[in-house]
Amino acid sequence: MAEAAQSLKPPEPAGQPILQLRNVDRIFDSFAAVDRITLDIYEREFFTIVGPSGSGKTTMVRMLVGMDKPTNGDILLRGERINDVPANRRPTCMVFQSLALFPHRTVGQNIEFPLKMRGVDAATRRKRALELLDQLRLPQSYYGKMVTQCSGGERQRVALARALAFDPEILFFDEPLSALDYRLRKLLEKELKDIHRETGKTFVYITHSLEEAMVMSDRIGVMNRGRFVQIGTPREIYGSPHSRFVSEFMGEVNVIEVRGEAGAVVDAAGTRFATPVVAADFDTGTLVVRPEDVRFVGAGESADNRLTGVIYNEYLLGSRVQYQVRVGEGQTFLVEKLRDQMPPGGPGSAVTIGWDARDSMVFPASRLQQ
Amino acid sequence: MSRASDFAAEAPAPLRAIRAPSRLASLGRWFAEPGVVAAAPLALLMLGGFLGPLLLVVVFAFMPGGTFSILQVPTLANFVEIVANSYYLSFLASLWLAALTVVICLVVCYPVAFAMVRVFGRHGSILALLITAPLFVADNLRLMGWVLFLVKGGVVSGSLQTWFGIEVDSMLYTSGATLFGLVYIYLPFMLFPIIMGISMVPEQMREAAFDLGATRFQVLREVDVPLAMPGILIGSLMTFILAAGSLTEARTLGGNAVTMIAMDIQKEFGFAQNWPKGSALAVLMILLAGALAVTALKRIDLDLIFGRK
Numbered sequence: 001m002a003e004a005a006q007s008l009k010p011p012e013p014a015g016q017p018i019l020q021l022r023n024v025d026r027i028f029d030s031f032a033a034v035d036r037i038t039l040d041i042y043e044r045e046f047f048t049i050v051g052p053s054g055s056g057k058t059t060m061v062r063m064l065v066g067m068d069k070p071t072n073g074d075i076l077l078r079g080e081r082i083n084d085v086p087a088n089r090r091p092t093c094m095v096f097q098s099l100a101l102f103p104h105r106t107v108g109q110n111i112e113f114p115l116k117m118r119g120v121d122a123a124t125r126r127k128r129a130l131e132l133l134d135q136l137r138l139p140q141s142y143y144g145k146m147v148t149q150c151s152g153g154e155r156q157r158v159a160l161a162r163a164l165a166f167d168p169e170i171l172f173f174d175e176p177l178s179a180l181d182y183r184l185r186k187l188l189e190k191e192l193k194d195i196h197r198e199t200g201k202t203f204v205y206i207t208h209s210l211e212e213a214m215v216m217s218d219r220i221g222v223m224n225r226g227r228f229v230q231i232g233t234p235r236e237i238y239g240s241p242h243s244r245f246v247s248e249f250m251g252e253v254n255v256i257e258v259r260g261e262a263g264a265v266v267d268a269a270g271t272r273f274a275t276p277v278v279a280a281d282f283d284t285g286t287l288v289v290r291p292e293d294v295r296f297v298g299a300g301e302s303a304d305n306r307l308t309g310v311i312y313n314e315y316l317l318g319s320r321v322q323y324q325v326r327v328g329e330g331q332t333f334l335v336e337k338l339r340d341q342m343p344p345g346g347p348g349s350a351v352t353i354g355w356d357a358r359d360s361m362v363f364p365a366s367r368l369q370q
Numbered sequence: 371m372s373r374a375s376d377f378a379a380e381a382p383a384p385l386r387a388i389r390a391p392s393r394l395a396s397l398g399r400w401f402a403e404p405g406v407v408a409a410a411p412l413a414l415l416m417l418g419g420f421l422g423p424l425l426l427v428v429v430f431a432f433m434p435g436g437t438f439s440i441l442q443v444p445t446l447a448n449f450v451e452i453v454a455n456s457y458y459l460s461f462l463a464s465l466w467l468a469a470l471t472v473v474i475c476l477v478v479c480y481p482v483a484f485a486m487v488r489v490f491g492r493h494g495s496i497l498a499l500l501i502t503a504p505l506f507v508a509d510n511l512r513l514m515g516w517v518l519f520l521v522k523g524g525v526v527s528g529s530l531q532t533w534f535g536i537e538v539d540s541m542l543y544t545s546g547a548t549l550f551g552l553v554y555i556y557l558p559f560m561l562f563p564i565i566m567g568i569s570m571v572p573e574q575m576r577e578a579a580f581d582l583g584a585t586r587f588q589v590l591r592e593v594d595v596p597l598a599m600p601g602i603l604i605g606s607l608m609t610f611i612l613a614a615g616s617l618t619e620a621r622t623l624g625g626n627a628v629t630m631i632a633m634d635i636q637k638e639f640g641f642a643q644n645w646p647k648g649s650a651l652a653v654l655m656i657l658l659a660g661a662l663a664v665t666a667l668k669r670i671d672l673d674l675i676f677g678r679k
Contacts, residue, residue: 067577087581100578104596113592114582166582 018043018202019064019170024073026059033059035226036073041170041204046196048205048213050249051223057206058174060223064204065094065172077169094172097179099159101147107133107158108143114166132161135198137191153184160192164199173205177212189215210250214238222246244363247288254294254333256287258362265362269328274304274357282364291322291336293359296351303354307333311347325353424656430649437646448650457634457651464631465658467545468614471552472606475560478553479605483564484594488573498565501558509555513622516554520547520623543625551619556612560605567601568594600670607666611659631655 017040026034033056041047051057062068063075066087074081082090093114101110109116111132112125120128126143133140136157142150147158156176163171173192177185193216196203207213213220214234221231222245230242241247244255258265258273260282265273273287297303309327323335335353345351400406432444435451452458486494504512519525522540530536541547571594579593580586595602617632631651638648 065581067581087577088583088585093581093583094578096574096578098572098574100572100574102575102579102593102597113579113584117579117582117584117588117592162582 016043018078020076022074024075025071026063027071032226044200044202046203046216046218048207048217048220049223050207050210050213050220052208055223056226057223061172061174061206065092066090091168092170093163093166093168094174095159095163095176097175099155101155101159103148107145107147110147110158111161111165113162128165132164136161152180156188170202170204175207192216222249244286244288247361252291252334254289258285258287259283273360275360275362276358277362285362285364288361289355289359291334294335294353294355297354304357306352306354308352310350314347325351427649427652430646431653433646435646436644448647452650460629460631460634463628464614467549467552468610470549471556471613472610474553475557475609479561479564483561483568486565487568505558510618513551513618516623517542542623543627545628548620548624548628551623552613552616555619556609559608559612563601563605567598571597603666603670607663
């Protein structure tokens with residue numbers, strides 16, 4: 001562990017897949033919660049499955065840890081089929097959304113639980129528990145404290161320590177941070193990434209927040225309706241989403257209904273938009289622009305796409321400011337800027353907004369069907 | 371006369387006049403509070419119907435034997451006589467049978483309760499209904515039903531003889547029959563608290579233990595039982611106290627095979643017409659049950675059970 005902590009380079013995910021899914025289905029009555037998924041998760045990778053509630057991500061992770069079985073398909077751990085291996089005989093373990101700490105036990109007893117189940121003697125257990133308290137930045141005096149007396153963030157760390165005491169080959173997380181407040185969540189996200197680096201283990205993380213996924217992951221799989229709609233690095237997911245669904249999942253975006261006409265992208269009013277699409281030919285589709293890609297265009301400045309409107313609302317987001325700009329009858333556009341890039345006037349002032357062709361993301365409707 | 375009281379005496383009259391009724395007024399306001407008003411009927415009922423007779427029993431316990439007056443000189447003679455004579459035998463019999471009842475009820479109820487909470491799901495309520503249904507019939511009647519079953523030539527021995535030619539003597543009027551009756555009557559008092567206890571164990575906690583490598587037995591020992599303990603303790607306490615103070619089971623099914631403490635108490639009050647001795651026995655029984663209840667309840671967080679935390 002000491003050497004791992006000193007290494008400044010994050011561990012490279014190895015080329016060897018540790019966990020493989022082959023056409024995995026999970027069908028409840030006639031509804032496929034998980035629908036023919038094939039996926040490889042690599043050794044030492046931080047893989048995040050992200051999707052809205054009901055997308056099948058929890059069903060999927062329950063199959064991966066052994067609390068549920070696939071209806072069809074195979075789950076392979078290092079090449080061996082583990083469909084029918086129960087959770088307590090798999091070398092994997094999970095941090096639950098509720099954490100599921102044992103309320104009648106102390107912090108130390110909770111952490112030692114997996115070792116006790118394995119028949120490890122008390123002295124060795126205690127030594128390991130104290131090591132883990134150190135590793136998770138918890139004071140050693142917490143060993144004898146009841147879990148019920150710990151704060152939310154401390155419980156989080158105890159749950160992680162307990163899972164690490166198990167020494168799993170893959171560590172699963174089912175939205176463990178969702179119940180915490182924003183600041184603590186941000187802190188723990190970064191700590192979790194550090195711990196992933198120090199332990200060099202494979203982490204599989206479930207969340208409904210793409211923002212959370214972006215911070216921590218090596219790779220992200222975006223799920224919707226039981227399928228992966230896109231799998232890629234955080235950079236790929238943010239920079240080149242494959243669908244409107246993925247683009248909208250990251251946060252608020254500007255959406256314009258468009259059609260491809262004679263190679264050009266135009267909206268209902270006939271306005272032409274500059275896009276990276278060369279030969280657009282579709283009946284209906286959407287053009288998506290992120291608020292941070294839109295800027296205020298001053299006199300004499302140019303932009304590939306321009307719209308005029310009136311600032312309607314101003315939202316302070318801390319380091320950034322978001323503007324709601326009315327550009328037409330009932331249509332508003334969001335513009336997000338750093339504080340020092342404030343527009344010429346406040347709400348009520350007329351502005352011209354614009355963005356570059358490369359920032360126009362075009363999704364023909366046929367690709368929405370995914 | 372100190373200076374302070376001089377001062378008080380010299381205080382202007384109107385001030386004192388306001389002060390005195392203000393105390394009465396605050397007491398009046400307290401009586402008018404909705405909580406107090408709402409609690410009053412129950413408080414009066416408990417005072418008159420529960421605490422009063424209980425106090426009377428306690429006072430009678432210290433009266434000389436055979437008297438029907440509570441105005442005699444208090445004495446410990448009843449307690450001395452209880453210890454000196456063989457009354458402790460019926461105490462022991464009651465405690466022993468009650469303990470056995472608790473153990474048997476626990477062994478029977480835990481799996482049933484577990485199944486009702488974890489396995490049967492919605493159908494669990496049907497089972498609960500089936501278990502509750504007999505409670506609508508009086509204890510005595512149900513026990514008389516068992517007499518017909520267990521008596522010589524009754525349903526059990528008659529069937530065994532007719533079908534298998536096995537000659538069975540009467541199963542009635544044995545300590546075994548008493549124990550059977552106790553288990554039969556007090557089973558629901560164990561079952562429902564345990565159901566409550568088991569449903570308090572979060573499913574995820576069991577899954578987590580399993581996921582961390584625990585075997586089924588380890589999950590039971592480390593998670594299921596400790597976390598259901600409040601329900602188990604309450605069930606055991608109720609069953610024990612009810613069984614230890616029971617009368618009809620030992621009388622109807624047990625005949626004179628076992629003398630339980632309640633039978634002794636009844637005998638002193640009724641046949642022997644010795645209220646003080648009966649009261650002394652009752653006081654000892656109440657102390658024992660009270661001590662048990664306090665010990666057990668200290669370990670249970672009732673607020674947690676009723677979901678107030």
